[in-house]
Amino acid sequence: MRSLSDLPLGNSTVALRCDFNVPLDSRGVITDDLRIRAALPTIEYLLAQSAKVVILSHLGRPKGQTVDALSLAPVAKRLAELLNRPVNFLASRDPAEVSRAVSEAPANSVTLLENVRFDPRETSKDPSEREALAREWAQWAEFFVSDGFGVVHRSQASVTEIAALVPSAAGLLVERESGVFAAILDAPARPSTVILGGSKVGDKLGVIESLLPRVDNLLIGGGMAYTFLLAQGKEVGQSLQQPDFVEDVRAFMAQATELGVRLLLPVDFVVADSFDAKAKTQIVSADSIPADWMGLDIGPLTRQEYADVIAQSATVVWNGPMGVFEMEPFAGGTLAIAQAMAESGAYTVIGGGDSAAAVRVLEVDETKFDHISTGGGASLEFLEGKSLPGLAVLKGQK
Ligand code: ADP
Ligand code: MG
Numbered sequence: 001m002r003s004l005s006d007l008p009l010g011n012s013t014v015a016l017r018c019d020f021n022v023p024l025d026s027r028g029v030i031t032d033d034l035r036i037r038a039a040l041p042t043i044e045y046l047l048a049q050s051a052k053v054v055i056l057s058h059l060g061r062p063k064g065q066t067v068d069a070l071s072l073a074p075v076a077k078r079l080a081e082l083l084n085r086p087v088n089f090l091a092s093r094d095p096a097e098v099s100r101a102v103s104e105a106p107a108n109s110v111t112l113l114e115n116v117r118f119d120p121r122e123t124s125k126d127p128s129e130r131e132a133l134a135r136e137w138a139q140w141a142e143f144f145v146s147d148g149f150g151v152v153h154r155s156q157a158s159v160t161e162i163a164a165l166v167p168s169a170a171g172l173l174v175e176r177e178s179g180v181f182a183a184i185l186d187a188p189a190r191p192s193t194v195i196l197g198g199s200k201v202g203d204k205l206g207v208i209e210s211l212l213p214r215v216d217n218l219l220i221g222g223g224m225a226y227t228f229l230l231a232q233g234k235e236v237g238q239s240l241q242q243p244d245f246v247e248d249v250r251a252f253m254a255q256a257t258e259l260g261v262r263l264l265l266p267v268d269f270v271v272a273d274s275f276d277a278k279a280k281t282q283i284v285s286a287d288s289i290p291a292d293w294m295g296l297d298i299g300p301l302t303r304q305e306y307a308d309v310i311a312q313s314a315t316v317v318w319n320g321p322m323g324v325f326e327m328e329p330f331a332g333g334t335l336a337i338a339q340a341m342a343e344s345g346a347y348t349v350i351g352g353g354d355s356a357a358a359v360r361v362l363e364v365d366e367t368k369f370d371h372i373s374t375g376g377g378a379s380l381e382f383l384e385g386k387s388l389p390g391l392a393v394l395k396g397q398k
Helices: 034-048 073-083 095-104 127-138 157-165 172-186 201-214 222-231 243-259 300-311 332-343 353-361 376-383 389-395
Strands: 013-017 052-056 087-090 109-113 143-146 168-170 192-196 217-220 262-264 268-272 281-285 294-298 315-319 347-350
Touching: 013 034, 013 157, 034 052, 034 073, 034 172, 073 087, 073 109, 087 095, 095 109, 127 157, 143 157, 157 168, 157 389, 168 172, 168 389, 172 347, 172 376, 172 389, 192 201, 192 300, 201 217, 201 222, 201 243, 201 376, 217 222, 217 300, 222 243, 222 294, 243 262, 262 300, 268 300, 294 300, 294 332, 300 332, 315 332, 315 376, 332 347, 332 353, 347 353, 353 376
Parallel strands: 013 052, 013 143, 052 109, 087 109, 143 168, 192 217, 192 315, 217 262, 315 347
Antiparallel strands: 268 281, 268 294
């Protein structure tokens, strides 16, 4: 993959793809600026080369329409604060006006264009439409730098088509994130442990399949655990379950035994009589989930067992909350895992959007983790061993 140092960037005009898809509250205030902060090293690198930096990003899913609530204007403001320099926000999407504004911008300046997904061609299924949009940017861009790790698994105009049109390279964030996940796949320090949770096992079959032969321990929690229990012939009551995947899960358990991988399932749960923060709750063993109750978190014995495995690991990768952490009574399992990782001496990586959010919501010290990914979907697809189009194009393959 080409790096920034492979391009003669001095005094050039650079189109920089960032992932500024940040969460906003109902008043449009940015509630978490992790993704903006993660983009700063590349922007500062480009400015140090006296480049004219023109940033492309999306925000939310406007579906090809102008949606005022999804304007990048608030992001421009926050970016200016973080960079401690002016950021020129361009609301107009008229190609002639954009070209003029870019040509008038001085060297060593930062311009942010409006949400690329306001244009339906950005995410069009038709590559020629995406290319037409990318050609508008290629009018003024001498180089393209791809630094939105959260979108490298997508074939979109500002990710793949533009990279094929102008000389391009990975930014520092994309380089770092790809390096972390490649190392996890290829040569993790051992013993290595992967913790998988989240809602549905169906979303993570590919990751389990890809990681099983590569890890020492696989710890299962969250909503996906109940389909594993079904595969063992246990009762799961009203818990989240996907009976269609019982066969896949059973095959994974057999494969784990064959490979000598320790695949651990929860031994106890916090169950509730409804999906509600005010529900009645009790702690039960995995063999005795009552028929009318649902499991919404892993129990205390499981937390202890998983924390012990984490403490003995050299690499720990975590994707997916252990319970419904958004409700306080069911946040304990997720908190226990996050704390065990924070306290461990292992190389620790968080790879899921909701898991990363949980760490922040539960106020675990983020600096205690070696890597918190900015790309949930992209990191999952990377771990599945898939070729990501936004990275392949930077390697000169398509
Ligand atoms: P990530 O984004 O980290 O990959 P997912 O998107 O797969 O994680 O899943 C996150 C969601 O899983 C959270 O909203 C959480 O409430 C939910 N979840 C976790 N455990 C359970 C459970 N036992 N029952 C229902 N939902 C759960
Ligand atoms: Mg998620």
